Amino acid sequence: MSDRPSDTLNDPSRAASGDAASHSHPLSAQVSSQGSSQAATHVSPDQASAALESHLAPYAAHASQSRGRRYPETPPSARTEFQRDRDRIVHSTAFRRLEYKTQVFVNHEGDLFRTRLTHSLEVAQIARSVARNLRVNEDLVEAISLAHDLGHTPFGHAGQDALNDCMREHGGFEHNLQSLAVVDDLEEHYGAFDGLNLCFETREGILKHCSRDNARRLGALGERFLDGRQPSIEAQIANVADEIAYNNHDVDDGLRSGLITVEQLADVELWRTHHASARSDFPLIDGRRLIHETVRRIINALVVDLIDTTTQNLARYAPGSLDEVRSAPPIVAHSESIAAQAAALKRFLFKNLYRHYKVMRMANKARRVVTGLFDAFTDDPRLLPPPYQTADAAQQPRLIAHYIAGMTDRYALKEYQRLFVIADN
Numbered sequence: 001m002s003d004r005p006s007d008t009l010n011d012p013s014r015a016a017s018g019d020a021a022s023h024s025h026p027l028s029a030q031v032s033s034q035g036s037s038q039a040a041t042h043v044s045p046d047q048a049s050a051a052l053e054s055h056l057a058p059y060a061a062h063a064s065q066s067r068g069r070r071y072p073e074t075p076p077s078a079r080t081e082f083q084r085d086r087d088r089i090v091h092s093t094a095f096r097r098l099e100y101k102t103q104v105f106v107n108h109e110g111d112l113f114r115t116r117l118t119h120s121l122e123v124a125q126i127a128r129s130v131a132r133n134l135r136v137n138e139d140l141v142e143a144i145s146l147a148h149d150l151g152h153t154p155f156g157h158a159g160q161d162a163l164n165d166c167m168r169e170h171g172g173f174e175h176n177l178q179s180l181a182v183v184d185d186l187e188e189h190y191g192a193f194d195g196l197n198l199c200f201e202t203r204e205g206i207l208k209h210c211s212r213d214n215a216r217r218l219g220a221l222g223e224r225f226l227d228g229r230q231p232s233i234e235a236q237i238a239n240v241a242d243e244i245a246y247n248n249h250d251v252d253d254g255l256r257s258g259l260i261t262v263e264q265l266a267d268v269e270l271w272r273t274h275h276a277s278a279r280s281d282f283p284l285i286d287g288r289r290l291i292h293e294t295v296r297r298i299i300n301a302l303v304v305d306l307i308d309t310t311t312q313n314l315a316r317y318a319p320g321s322l323d324e325v326r327s328a329p330p331i332v333a334h335s336e337s338i339a340a341q342a343a344a345l346k347r348f349l350f351k352n353l354y355r356h357y358k359v360m361r362m363a364n365k366a367r368r369v370v371t372g373l374f375d376a377f378t379d380d381p382r383l384l385p386p387p388y389q390t391a392d393a394a395q396q397p398r399l400i401a402h403y404i405a406g407m408t409d410r411y412a413l414k415e416y417q418r419l420f421v422i423a424d425n
């Protein structure tokens with residue numbers, strides 16, 4: 001943490017940003033002076049960017065036509081604006097924390113279970129495959145996919161629900177909004193601005209859901225939630241890729257943990273179909289290899305269906321630009337039959353894995369840790385590291401939420417011990 005005055009972390013006037021150039025940052029003079037030293041290239045950055053994106057369809061998000069960054073910057077010379085966003089995300093501190101944050105199983109429960117980091121990489125892989133087929137912007141889908149869970153609390157959904165309960169009187173806690181807060185404000189990497197100063201289109205993709213109240217506060221970024229418009233095709237792809245990734249890796253992790261069984265999954269059509277085809281193609285394989293062969297077939301079936309159905313929707317709505325994508329109905333979608341099958345798999349996981357008593361015990365422990373930390377810090381903010389203390393009592397709960405949300409699973413457990421366990425720690 002820096003020694004920056006902590007009340008800048010949650011300045012609502014900053015959160016209400018929209019398009020580029022709508023803000024002047026105290027350090028923005030440094031941006032223009034950096035810019036002048038980079039200007040002497042043979043090809044203008046705009047031309048280079050356009051060349052890197054010449055294969056894209058007209059309905060794709062083109063970096064050269066981005067609605068820009070909150071703090072204007074000189075365009076990059078050897079990559080597009082969306083590549084720069086992706087690169088900033090990979091180099092961020094919040095991205096490294098994902099390695100030690102729960103997806104379903106707490107990080108220390110086993111080395112082979114997915115974490116938020118491997119989940120995000122799987123989302124990016126699926127989203128890029130789809131994007132390339134549809135001739136939309138792979139760099140943008142990758143940036144959105146890698147950033148979409150940056151605001152997740154420790155302990156997965158149990159942690160998010162607990163923090164949301166703690167924050168009920170103070171505006172709630174929502175991990176999509178927190179991901180946006182991470183990239184807009186909380187990262188401390190650049191001299192000229194707080195956050196990563198990402199493009200509008202990347203931030204729009206990160207903000208998957210939003211209440212009407214929050215949408216009003218977010219200005220241009222929140223408008224689509226108020227007027228019923230869609231985000232880019234790239235954002236829509238990242239959203240569906242997220243579901244494809246977690247449904248499948250939760251089946252794999254669930255089987256690995258022994259909390260669900262292959263026999264139970266026989267009730268799920270998607271599993272039954274591809275398990276049978278894997279067995280018939282490879283009669284001699286079993287165990288983990290048969291599970292992997294089945295899961296890869298399910299992922300492939302979902303991805304192929306998504307590309308086919310979306311291609312039909314593109315032909316039907318014929319958007320000629322990103323703006324026409326925004327006004328059209330949702331374009332990225334599964335066929336009705338595959339959507340129903342994917343929903344059945346999701347219901348199966350909910351009932352048999354996410355509500356399994358062993359997962360519920362972990363969730364209960366997570367709730368106690370998050371709630372215990374929140375209550376202790378609220379009762380006495382002097383227990384907080386100084387950057388999270390503020391003299392503004394109204395802002396204090398949000399800073400506590402930022403502190404807790406940034407914790408990895410094991411950091412949260414350690415912090416809980418430091419506060420509540422009388423022992424040598």
Ligand code: MG
Pocket residue numbers: 119148149242
């Ligand atoms: Mg996700």
